Amino acid sequence: MPSPARLWSGAAMEAPIEPDADQARDWAREELSKRVYEEAEPGLLDRFWARVSDWLNELFEDADGLGAGPGVLVLVLAAVVLVAVAILVIRPRLNASAKKRAEVFAHDVVERATDHRTRADQAAAENRWNEALAEYFRAMVRSAEERVIFDARPARTAAEAGTRLAAAFPDFHPEITWIQQRFDEVLYGKGIAADADYRRASALDTALEAARPASSASAEPPLAVPQ
Structure with a gap:
């Protein structure tokens, strides 16, 4: 998983100086389509992803009205960073919870x-x-x-x-x-x-x-x- 800093630096070096909303949308979708994000998506994250998708769509619609400029890049990169951080924080907790719930015996006491x-x-x-x-x-x-x-x-x-x-x-x-x-x-x-x-x-x-x-x-x- 790339760090938020690397996400920022990589996109900043490779991106045009003044991207428009469509370019920013394409960069964000390309970043979030990478395998590392797909592998971080257990079944319990379905609702989370649905909400994030709706939020990003609204964000991009709002960005259309901003026109070209660095502000669009900052806005979209912030969205990508937030999603990446959410994956890092939520995924381990949900996976650990699911693993615990799926066990046949819920405690360490061995009974006959x-x-x-x-x-x-x-x-x-x-x-x-x-x-x-x-x-x-x-x-x-x-x-x-x-x-x-x-x-x-x-x-x-x-x-x-x-x-x-x-x-x-x-x-x-x-x-x-x-x-x-x-x-x-x-x-x-x-x-x-x-x-x-x-x-x-x-x-x-x-x-x-x-x-x-x-x-x-x-x-x-x-x-x-x-x-």
Whole structure:
């Protein structure tokens, strides 16, 4: 990511002395279309980008009335710098928040699968279906770890856990995919579970406990090596 100072100095050296509004608009769009900005755009930044886009359009419309001159360059470069700073500040926080929310186990205390099942049934007895479904998914993941089907790994996400479970129990792949997606929906989205979800999750947990895992399920997939 180029620093605001480099953005300013690079544009100032290469730009005409008195750009008009159209030239300034083209420079700003060219700068913001660079890959570094695209890579800094996780899903949680969609609304931010939409607002920035609307703001820049209004800014450029206002700049049309200013005519050519250094003032246009200063105005547009200020907009680019503000966007760059926003990316640097917002992106790490949103990515860290999303990573934390996506984890199967929300704390460092390691509980047994039976503990999660008990909590699931207690939640169901109080019609707290979201919690009941989530606890049964946690029970499945913890049980697989206890059975050494795959290693316990801190900060494993629901998607990662679902992939490991599906590899261990390929006959149950559709049901495992369903509960992993429902886990994310009810905890981190706007999904709402019901009694039927709880019963389906409970039945899947019972089936996985009785099933024999695939022989190749114990090996974790290799980690990608940065190039």
